[in-house]
Amino acid sequence: MSQERKEPRPLVEFDDVSFRYFEHQEILKDVNFKLHRGEFVFLTGPSGAGKTSFLNLMHLNLMPTSGTVKLFGRNIERLTPKDSAAARRKIGAVFQDFRLLPHLTVLENIALPLRISGKSDRYIATHVPELVEWVGLKNRMQSLPDTLSGGEKQRVAIARAVIGNPDLIIADEPTGSVDDEMAGKLLYLFKELNKMGTAVIIATHSKLLPAQFGYPVYSLGGGIMTKVGA
Amino acid sequence: MMIFKTDKALSLDVSRRFLPFMMAFIIFISSIILAVSGIASHMLNALGNRLTNDAIVQVLPNMNARDPRAELETTMDRVRKVLAADTGVKSFKIPTDKEEAELLRPWLGNMGATSLGIPLPRIIILNPAKNVDYDRLSIALKNISPMINIERSADFSTELKGRITSLKLVLDLMMLIIAAAAAFAIIHAVQASIVANRGAIEILRSIGAANYYIASRLSNRILLSSIAGAAIGFALSIATLYYLRSSLAGTSGALDIPTVSLEAAFVLPVVAAVFAKFISFFATMFYLRGKPS
Ligand SMILES: Nc1ncnc2c1ncn2[C@@H]1O[C@H](COP(=O)(O)OP(=O)(O)OP(=O)(O)O)[C@@H](O)[C@H]1O
Ligand SMILES: [Mg+2]
Numbered sequence: 001m002s003q004e005r006k007e008p009r010p011l012v013e014f015d016d017v018s019f020r021y022f023e024h025q026e027i028l029k030d031v032n033f034k035l036h037r038g039e040f041v042f043l044t045g046p047s048g049a050g051k052t053s054f055l056n057l058m059h060l061n062l063m064p065t066s067g068t069v070k071l072f073g074r075n076i077e078r079l080t081p082k083d084s085a086a087a088r089r090k091i092g093a094v095f096q097d098f099r100l101l102p103h104l105t106v107l108e109n110i111a112l113p114l115r116i117s118g119k120s121d122r123y124i125a126t127h128v129p130e131l132v133e134w135v136g137l138k139n140r141m142q143s144l145p146d147t148l149s150g151g152e153k154q155r156v157a158i159a160r161a162v163i164g165n166p167d168l169i170i171a172d173e174p175t176g177s178v179d180d181e182m183a184g185k186l187l188y189l190f191k192e193l194n195k196m197g198t199a200v201i202i203a204t205h206s207k208l209l210p211a212q213f214g215y216p217v218y219s220l221g222g223g224i225m226t227k228v229g230a
Numbered sequence: 231m232m233i234f235k236t237d238k239a240l241s242l243d244v245s246r247r248f249l250p251f252m253m254a255f256i257i258f259i260s261s262i263i264l265a266v267s268g269i270a271s272h273m274l275n276a277l278g279n280r281l282t283n284d285a286i287v288q289v290l291p292n293m294n295a296r297d298p299r300a301e302l303e304t305t306m307d308r309v310r311k312v313l314a315a316d317t318g319v320k321s322f323k324i325p326t327d328k329e330e331a332e333l334l335r336p337w338l339g340n341m342g343a344t345s346l347g348i349p350l351p352r353i354i355i356l357n358p359a360k361n362v363d364y365d366r367l368s369i370a371l372k373n374i375s376p377m378i379n380i381e382r383s384a385d386f387s388t389e390l391k392g393r394i395t396s397l398k399l400v401l402d403l404m405m406l407i408i409a410a411a412a413a414f415a416i417i418h419a420v421q422a423s424i425v426a427n428r429g430a431i432e433i434l435r436s437i438g439a440a441n442y443y444i445a446s447r448l449s450n451r452i453l454l455s456s457i458a459g460a461a462i463g464f465a466l467s468i469a470t471l472y473y474l475r476s477s478l479a480g481t482s483g484a485l486d487i488p489t490v491s492l493e494a495a496f497v498l499p500v501v502a503a504v505f506a507k508f509i510s511f512f513a514t515m516f517y518l519r520g521k522p523s
Binding site for chain 2: 059061081082085086087088089090091093095099100101103104108112113115116117160
């Protein structure tokens, strides 16, 4: 029907999405947003603006109050639990609160996505230590998360997000606890994956970080999303 | 082996403390029940094979008679005639004194009955025809003397069979109850593990673990606990069954008790472990079902 050239299917698509927590004021108001394969975008906004909530919709942790969210082309409200699990296996997520398993070592925490997708012990034994070394935790491989600093935990979370070579990376404040040099190094991981086609969305309240890259920047404020730079 | 592949993600295994012992206990109890039930079945079979229509005529001496011995002989003559005339009796056999003494030895011992100076009751073993009518024969014999009885082996067997059948029924019911109790214990263990590992389960799900994955990991943990229990259960039951076997060996006589089978000790631990794995897998799937992911 459409005369326009058909654009490729977005990985993530928000259509007039509004969202609010139970009895709360609206955090998102009629938000429209698309993220395609190979894109790299930043999401900024002051604390409490709704960045984490926005990412949680994308990661199937929340459902929109109105409008539709599509992930990998499918309305997230129609996914079965099995479909949701499969979709999440194609996403690498860095949570603001890290969400590491406290009784697993650094190595095992990072290996978890590979175990879940059924990779062999041998594959794990060769691929995980390499990445652990890259994020500078070679000496902490056998440590438990509780013995790590905030920045070290963050690096474990990032390594876990990228280990499975996901189609989409959702990172919530992924460099908030590390110094600038480490931040650059970690973002390099995202950039490398992005070059191979992985779409990346990074939420941050830092204004400096997006400025260093020149990727598109979306801003959330008062429930409205605007594209501010590119 | 895939089935033993557990990772440590769900390691808060609250069942580890009680499940092995419960498993061991269940295996121990059920192996004994099964062994006894096996003996019962064997006896039922044996009785079934032996369920013939034969009977024994007992002629008791009348101790009030002036000469009990002479009177017993007269009675015996008349009984012989009645039996010979009855078309329902193909043949009959009167054991000699020696044979009879042998038959009575379990009750009277080696001293023999004759030394007591009283006449022994006489027994006649009947070989009945198909059309035998024991009721009619009994009346005919009672007419000779009220001290004559017919003991039908079928009556005895039927009664014994009835008792053994109800014993077996009780044993089978116990097995069912034990299996149900085991299932409940495992389901409880699963529930407790899900609660204890709630945080880990949430994280696993957020990185894409399906319920199937969580259920197979959790049930592998339960399987490991069960295998530990099965090992203890095996040791206990093999020892007990072996003891039972040797203490019952050589039992002979009317109830021929077969050798106690040790099979249960080998089979039950395996069955119990597989049972635990399946119950815990499906229980986990059930508890996680439809939860918002
Ligand atoms: N589970 C919840 N229930 C109710 N309100 C919530 C819940 N989570 C967040 N909020 C509220 O929703 C608003 C948006 O929160 P959100 O975490 O999305 O903000 P954010 O932009 O990620 O903030 P920050 O930069 O501090 O991480 C805040 O006002 C917060 O208090
Ligand atoms: Mg946030």
